[in-house]
Amino acid sequence: MATEARRKMASVLVGVYGASGFGREVMPLVVRQLGDQSDTRFVFVDDAPPSDSLNGYPVLTYAQLLASDADTRQVVLAIANSTVREKLVSRCSSDGVQVLSVSADNVVVLDEVAVGEGAILCHFVQLTSNIRIGKQFHANIYSYVAHDCVIGDYVTFAPGVRCNGNVHIHDHAYIGTGAIIKQGTPDKPLVIGKGAVVGMGAVVTKDVPPGVTVVGNPAKPLVKS
Numbered sequence: 001m002a003t004e005a006r007r008k009m010a011s012v013l014v015g016v017y018g019a020s021g022f023g024r025e026v027m028p029l030v031v032r033q034l035g036d037q038s039d040t041r042f043v044f045v046d047d048a049p050p051s052d053s054l055n056g057y058p059v060l061t062y063a064q065l066l067a068s069d070a071d072t073r074q075v076v077l078a079i080a081n082s083t084v085r086e087k088l089v090s091r092c093s094s095d096g097v098q099v100l101s102v103s104a105d106n107v108v109v110l111d112e113v114a115v116g117e118g119a120i121l122c123h124f125v126q127l128t129s130n131i132r133i134g135k136q137f138h139a140n141i142y143s144y145v146a147h148d149c150v151i152g153d154y155v156t157f158a159p160g161v162r163c164n165g166n167v168h169i170h171d172h173a174y175i176g177t178g179a180i181i182k183q184g185t186p187d188k189p190l191v192i193g194k195g196a197v198v199g200m201g202a203v204v205t206k207d208v209p210p211g212v213t214v215v216g217n218p219a220k221p222l223v224k225s
Contacts, residue, residue: 013070019059019090026078026120029102045075066095074098077118082154082172085136093115116127176200
């Protein structure tokens with residue numbers, strides 16, 4: 001009953017979409033960014049809720065989010081799968097649910113950096129200078145993007161990614177934990193193709209074609225047995 005009462009009181013309802021490990025890491029960032037607004041309530045949103053509550057916050061289905069008594073509904077999409085994120089952006093847009101960006105309080109952003117809507121920038125992320133990043137970028141803890149990089153839409157960085165200067169990463173690429181991407185040059189940037197996957201700990205020294213998974217040091221295409 002108390003949870004139901006809280007839903008009805010909220011004039012702004014903010015949901016972290018994804019009640020998984022990453023979602024639980026993102027919730028404190030959202031609360032710190034928006035928590036000074038007295039009329040705001042926070043919930044998790046999940047299509048298969050693991051429980052009724054998580055870390056002290058109610059867990060709703062998307063249908064329950066839409067049915068909740070609130071003037072404004074907003075979500076942060078804490079979903080690693082970029083294809084799912086893209087579908088959820090379309091769903092939220094159709095239903096009048098605003099998709100938010102969130103940034104930890106110690107993120108470092110220097111000069112001439114443009115980041116698209118819906119980004120999640122976790123603790124200790126660094127974006128240096130002259131960088132363009134598309135929508136729905138996820139940069140997990142301790143990742144950095146160096147100068148003159150261009151990153152597309154729905155790109156995901158796992159923790160500790162090191163993306164050096166003059167690198168172009170196309171839409172829906174996934175860069176695994178601890179991966180290192182060698183610096184390109186202004187006339188020949190290193191390119192990670194659309195939908196490519198860079199495995200955990202890989203050291204990328206040359207272009208990665210679209211849709212290809214690379215692993216190892218130096219990174220090479222994964223050969224499936």
